Amino acid sequence: QVQLVESGGGLVQPGGSLRLSCAASGSIFNRNRMGWYRQAPGKQRELVAAITSGGSTNYADSVKGRFTISRDNAKNTVYLQMNSLNPEDTAVYYCNLVPSKAPWGQGTQVTVSS
Numbered sequence: 001q002v003q004l005v006e007s008g009g010g011l012v013q014p015g016g017s018l019r020l021s022c023a024a025s026g027s028i029f030n031r032n033r034m035g036w037y038r039q040a041p042g043k044q045r046e047l048v049a050a051i052t053s054g055g056s057t058n059y060a061d062s063v064k065g066r067f068t069i070s071r072d073n074a075k076n077t078v079y080l081q082m083n084s085l086n087p088e089d090t091a092v093y094y095c096n097l098v099p100s101k102a103p104w105g106q107g108t109q110v111t112v113s114s
Helices: none
Strands: 004-007 010-012 018-024 034-039 046-051 057-059 067-072 077-082 091-097 108-112
Touching: 004 091, 018 034, 018 091, 018 108, 034 067, 034 077, 046 067, 046 077, 057 067, 077 091
Parallel strands: 010 108
Antiparallel strands: 004 018, 018 077, 034 046, 034 091, 046 057, 067 077, 091 108
C-alpha cells in the first residue's frame, strides 16, 4: 500500500521558520523524483519544490531562496525547510511524486500569521 505521511506544520509568525517532513513507503520513494506541493484556500494545488533521487532540486519562483528541499533515502523521508515565511505561504502542504502519481496524504497545515 502506497502511503505518504506529512508532518511538521503549525502556526508561525511572519519571518519565522518551519521544517516539514514526509515519510514515504519505500515502493514509491526509491529512485523517484519527490516534491512538496501546497494548496491555499480557494486556489489550486501547486508544486513548490522538487528533488531527484540524486539530490538535484528546483523551486517555484515564489519560494526560491527561502525554501530548501532535501531527502534522506535511507529513511524514505523528504523534508522542506521553510524560512522567511510570509502570510502568502499559508496553505496545506503535501508531498508526492513528481508528477503526482501516488494517492495524496492528509497534508500538514501551515499558517503564517501575527
